Amino acid sequence: MKGRSLMSEKVTLSILETSDVHGHILPINYGNNEPAILGLAKLSTLIKQQKAKNISHTILIDNGDVIQGTPLTYYYARVNSEGTNPVISVLNAMGYDAAVLGNHEFNYGQEILQKSIRDSQFPWISANILNKGTKEPYYGKPYTIRHFDHDLKVGILGLTTSYIPNWENPNHIKDLSFESVIQTAQKWVPFLRRKEKVDVLIVSYHGGFERNLTTGEVTEHLTGENQGYQLCQEVEGIDVLLTGHQHRFLTGEVNNITILQPGDKGQALGKVNIILEKQRDKWQILEKSAQIIKVDEKTKADPKILQLTQIFEEKTQKWLDQPIGQIKGDMLIRNPMEIRTKDNALIEFINKVQMDVSKVDISNTALFSDEAPGLHSKVTMRDIVSNYIYPNTLKVLKITGKDIKDALERSASYFDDFNGKEIKVNPEFTTPKPQHYNYDMWEGIEYEINISRPFGKRVVLLLYNGKPVEPTKEYQVVMNNYRAGGGGDYVMFQNKEVVQDIPIDVSELLANYILERKVVEATINHNWKVVHD
Template sequence: MTKQTTIKVLYTSDIHGSVMPINYGTNEKAELGLATYATLVQKKRQENEHMIVLDNGDLIQGTPLMAHYVKNHAEKPNPMIAIMNQIGLDAGVPGNHEFNFGKAILQDAVDQSNYPWLSANIVDEKTGKPYFGSPYIIKTLSNGVKVAITGVTTHYVPNWETPEHIQGIQFADAFTTLKEIVKEIQSNEDYDLLIALYHGGFERDMETGEVTENLTGENQAYEMADKIDGIDILLTGHQHRNVTGTIRDCLVIQPGNNGEAYGEIDVTFRWEEDRWVTATKQANVKTLEGVPADPIILKEMEELEQSTQNWLDEPIGEIQGDMIIRDPFQARVRKHPFIELVQKVQMDASGAAISVTALLGNEATGFPAKITMRDIVTNYKFPNTLVVLSLTGEDIKQALEKSAEYFTLDANGDMTVNPDYLIPKPEHYNYDMWEGIEYSIRVSNPKGSKVESITYRGKPLDMEESYDVVMNNYRASGGGDFDMFKDKPVVKEIQQDMVELISNYIEERGMIEARVTDNFSVEV
């Protein structure tokens, strides 16, 4: 009879600061977060003797709780790391959002971790060595199975991040680095299974190989699985998708976001010629439905959670008129008073006469009559700061043409969202609206010619003239394929994040009038 053994791998990705089983926007209970996942892991450990638990990045940023922690309680242990330590994580990978709070917060998180952070392609620019330590580890389980675990992070981080947050750090090509590391492991290590964690997603359809997004290098998972020999399992993330499949003989998986689901991989080995050989491997994305949160973790989180809730319920000001978003699509087609308020905040903080912003997601609800911090963090969910760029009229025209691609016409000739902004993940935040200029978009016009008019202070925009334009740091770096903004002169940087700027703006005024300046039109 052939000798056999099995191992189980559990992993999370894009937790985004979710600890508590709660939706902070509505304050309703939800089956998600690390407190719930901790219960699941404990149960799985009781059922499985040989188990590995991993995290694939974007761990520490994304909820009001973590925003409040960083602003007001950063001297205390990082709650995300404390819970991962209790769970018994074997290794983690930094995601792009790990850098959002700056190097000090990230370094504290790494220092507090009882597990290694792996990212072979993030290197110290002085030494050329991996910034977070070893590029890989070898984990030997009690059944003798040896698992090589390595990690890389999308090298697109500098296109999004504030420069000072990544000063002294280089981001090498993730695909090239992973290929080199796999060869190094193959040459130097004795192992039975090789797992690669990649904080990045798929650039092609897994079944057909057809390109599904611009090949910028942000996502390279398909190429990794298809062209790097020796990876048994590729754990992905970043795109917030629920995906399982096989590319060549590489098992691939992605388990969504916000701790709503996790990846579970089962591998069976058989004993052949004095070593373990993979017999079967299977991956599933599973939800946390029906799993209770860990009562010990809930107790430990009580003080910080209550402080967060108090902060979220603080009254900030009032709205005179109607600033509720009832239809996010219409809020992009026609000027909405919520968008006008965000533009005013950006212009007030920067002094710029032209502003760019986006409705960040379809879950945005706008502001009710009485505004609290909860309303602000629900509607503005990213820790963006502001940058004023000096742009030519031609730059502005190109950016407007890029935004105009958000719209398309359906089979009936009606205006709808371009599928490119929905698949493989929703990217509504990559459609911008402008303040301080007047413009019109004709959706039926050919790509590159959809913007029919642009004026500034009553006169046609001068294509060669320079204009100061305020936008968030993500867009200013060219994020969302707005390449026309890359490497443009920076006039000013405002280091306060937008949640703080919006709350300060409203608090100072007390009453905000819901107004609309009809400065743009989007027509069929």
């Protein structure tokens, strides 16, 4: 009888995934403190509800990019790092089983990252991030295993996009080697199957998909940043592929592998259910399904998470409301598209600060998000971090005039083919996720972009000090470290000579500039514009 009951035994394994939370714990918009339908406090409620349905066979995994992204995380990393990282305290309280390193985990440097890992009550895993010297996984084991009743073994392999060296501050990753995601999976998946003898194999990959899930058609530049589709096609033995990085909501099957991607900022919880049956002392998968469970207005924030964050949140809010100076004139944003089609005071101000700090006379920057509010007349730290949302630093590169033109053509591709009526954004910059941060605006040169022209031939005017920019002449240009590494497909900047490395966050540089001057005048010199026939 005992053997017969085991042979007919069925269990449901529930896998819950969060990804790209980017430090959003509380359901608020830090730019104006208005309520927002997102964050770990609300996700905690959903997670508790899901665990109650299957308390004995649930796994909770974070897929990366969790410790960076809000003023609260910035305040902890840059202003007051006493005690446990508030994000880690929350993840511990929520009962995570594992977390994967995302590219933004490195943004605040090794000290903050290592402390966060030490304080975590769960393992951080990534099989393809190795120590350059030992070639061993840098952050511990490449995988973790969960054991359940009746010898059910579930393996979780962590992988991280190997494209990080193209974006990250080299000082933050100097001892690390980012190996091929595909080759690493081809090594560890068979190991977990044959040596560890896992019954279910989950790959949690901080990366996304480079192809259409149904047709296999290429949807992104095949740089190696996103290789989810390739993993499904070239690595045998994966049951579930958890993904992220692209901030998409995805469920489905690729080559019999169940795939999942739960968006960003804690807007949703991803869930995979696997029904297993034990047959002749071996577990067999009978059915797999994936779903996205979104946070909504009715989802209450978990009081335990709110209380856990309260003291640190109060300190952050006080810091955000500190007045640092005044703007004389107008640096507010009312129409993001208008900001990107003609010279404006906010972008000119950021470029002027970058040029002042670096002592060079050419600069570029982006309006990172359509939600950026601009700078109010009485400037606070909230204004600064709401507009400059990334912990970027600056680099001065020596590049040629041709590089400048190529970069401007890359930016010019932000605009879709002009239909004669309205200016639209090229879907390449909005799908699968908004990439407004990959459109740069320049100071120190004069240029015009004509969006009636074909891609690659849109720069119709390019001058430096009133004279044409010479293709072979070298110029020194200041830009953020993400762009300087070629991030955003600005390949013309890769491997160029770094004349200067300025390792201070740009948001701090902006704040310091205002603090020193007390009053900053909004200026527009009209050095560039977007036109059409």
